[in-house]
């Protein structure tokens with residue numbers, strides 16, 4: 001069998017672990033051939049690819065990023081790929097394509113699969129917001145980075161009697177904010193799933209100061225928004241794909257709190273630090289299992305599905321199920337955190 005593999009969308013710690021696992025299982029387990037397309041679907045469309053052997057993937061398990069490169073693809077080019085998928089499959093002589101990516105990539109994978117390409121998806125995102133799988137690799141690493149930041153911010157906040165507002169990733173779902181906020185013991189957590197009340201945050205900080213704890217750390221997801229009328233909020237800048245981005249919610253909230261509290265507040269935006277660097281052991285294992293199962297699925301001709309974690313088992317889930325709606329934080333999980341505003 002000849003298998004094509006690609007990584008698309010935003011990168012994520014663990015991508016290289018999947019690539020390595022696919023190559024190992026395919027070459028050693030089945031005697032297959034593997035080719036890697038460069039820069040996501042662009043490589044597939046433009047003919048940029050290279051054969052992958054055991055030496056190419058040696059030493060990459062612990063390395064962040066992706067040796068294949070990654071990119072987002074414009075809708076028109078995706079349509080071009082779907083329309084030509086028979087020709088593309090033939091051109092590269094591939095019996096299966098394993099695209100590794102988030103919601104956008106899996107939507108593209110579904111389009112190609114519906115058009116007849118033999119596709120096995122592998123979900124990835126640090127945001128952990130893909131339906132159909134309990135976890136995505138990269139999430140554990142991102143939560144670890146954000147938790148360490150909260151731990152560190154607490155000591156400097158206490159020294160200066162400040163409020164620190166740490167903004168973490170999560171445009172549509174607040175999993176990173178929730179879990180790093182819980183693990184770091186943030187005094188306030190703001191999620192995209194629930195508009196936050198600034199009055200409640202002000203009250204929480206005042207109560208802490210009143211009982212002698214003269215600092216606070218608030219963990220805010222980049223997609224969190226204030227409740228209507230809670231504080232002034234203008235839309236952020238819109239990116240080339242029409243998404244509202246660069247909202248500066250952490251900075252805006254820090255300024256608002258400083259003004260209302262009359263105490264010093266500082267924003268800290270963690271950004272892509274959460275996506276870079278070496279994956280945790282948990283993410284390496286999950287990524288490796290996904291790669292192994294993706295190759296097995298290809299050999300069973302189990303196409304149009306993606307690998308997924310359910311409980312402790314890896315299973316296959318239809319791509320359609322994964323891309324219909326995002327997996328957001330349910331209310332029960334917010335109640336457990338208590339500090340969600």
Ligand code: F6P
Nearest residue numbers: 010011102125126127169170171
């Ligand atoms: O989708 C994962 C994610 O990390 C989001 O939380 C974040 O908004 C986005 O990627 C940023 O991606 P990029 O800067 O690569 O466009």
